[in-house]
Amino acid sequence: MVSTPAISMGPEAGLTRYLQQIRRFPLLTADEENRLARLWRDRQDANAAHKLVTSHLRLVAKIAMGYRGYGLPVSELISEGNVGMMQAVKRFDPERGFRLATYAMWWIRAAMQEYILHSWSLVKIGTTAAQKKLFFNLRRLKGQMQAIDDGDLKPEQVDRIAKALGVSDAEIVSMNRRLTAPDRSLNAPLKSDGEGEWQDWLVDEGADQEKRLGESEELSGRQDMLSKALLTLNPRERHILQERRLKEEPSTLEDLSHHYNVSRERIRQIEARAFEKLQKAMSAEVEARRLSNAKLVAQRHAEMVK
Secondary structure, eight states: OOOOOOOOOOSGGGHHHHHHHHTTSOOOOHHHHHHHHHHHHHHOOHHHHHHHHHTTHHHHHHHHHTTGGGSSOHHHHHHHHHHHHHHHHHHOOGGGSSOHHHHHHHHHHHHHHHHHHHHHOSSOOOOSHHHHHHHHHHHHHHHHTTOTTSSSOOHHHHHHHHHHHTOOHHHHHHHHHHHHSOOOOTTSBSSTTOOSBGGGGOOOOSOOHHHHHHHHHHHHHHHHHHHHHHTTSOHHHHHHHHHHHSSSSOOOHHHHHHHHTSOHHHHHHHHHHHHHHHHHHHHHHHHHHHHHHHHHHHHHHHHHHO
16 A cells, blocks of 8 residues: 655644655665566555655655645645655556656646645636636736736736637636635625624525425326326327327327328327317316315314314
């Protein structure tokens, strides 16, 4: 199992001590690295993997320093980068001819960038590879333009960045606003006295629970009545009515006339007759249910009077 050394990094105050501690791990020559990588790959030698990881801890720390501008503790970035380093060692193939550091840099950066994306905002910022690329490159290009703290970008700046990254102006504006606007909790108080929260002002546009339940029960009742009413039709009437009235893409009179080997007019007549019978059956069912409900209400009223 690949693991990192038990070095205490603690809060940011201990970062200097950590950087001093990792310097005691020697760098490896190409031959040493190749030998250790083979031991890990072929024999799962944990000691070999440990040496490969610890010899690259300085690389992790160096990469982490490049992400300091995102306002996250460097110690946490290093911790995430160390996880990426371990993943790189597990997957490294010494037969490919390049050094471990070259391969590991991708894993280290990926781990750190994923951590930044998840920590930067309560709301997910980058959900696709293109958005992640935009997130990290936008800040770099804004820095080159000295527009880090300027709020909304100027139209010419947006156009320049959009052309450089190959994305639309709207994507640049949207991502920039998400980066510059801080998250605000809906539970934050409206006033300093702590009374009322922002969420109290939100309006739920959806139906309430009682309405949803009522609509669900009504739909279920209608479906039940339709199923019973369809049973009053003979098989041919039921099939034609379903094909003509109850399908998302109704069958044509021509298709059904070929199916039953009758004229289109005959199919139309059967459909009309079946629909009329269906309406009468459903009306009778509605009336039966109304009488049943009225009888039930009367019984309950009588019980309450007693």
